[in-house]
Amino acid sequence: MATGDEEKRAVDEATFREANERIRATERRLEPPLERVPYLCECDEVRCHEPIRLTADEYERVREDGATFLIVPGHSTAGDVIAQHDRYVVVRKQGDGGEVARALDPRKEDS
């Protein structure tokens, strides 16, 4: 099993998620709010900065699960595609990658 690799990918993707959480926090203070906010693709390519425009509802749905990430269609990531939309896909990480992703979830309530 290439566990180390999976974990590293999950850590990289969690970094993008943190950036997106800051974007979300900023967006909450906008008056009037934007209809669609440019979030960052959370794929495992660390140089990827491709924006994905989502409504607040769309973004919140991805964040409900600590192991799911927001990806530009066709970008590289490990995991199962659980939802496919025109502008983005939602990928859930499995195994060690999923565990790391959940452990790093900025929204998790325990500990």
Ligand SMILES: [Zn+2]
């Ligand atoms: Zn990407």
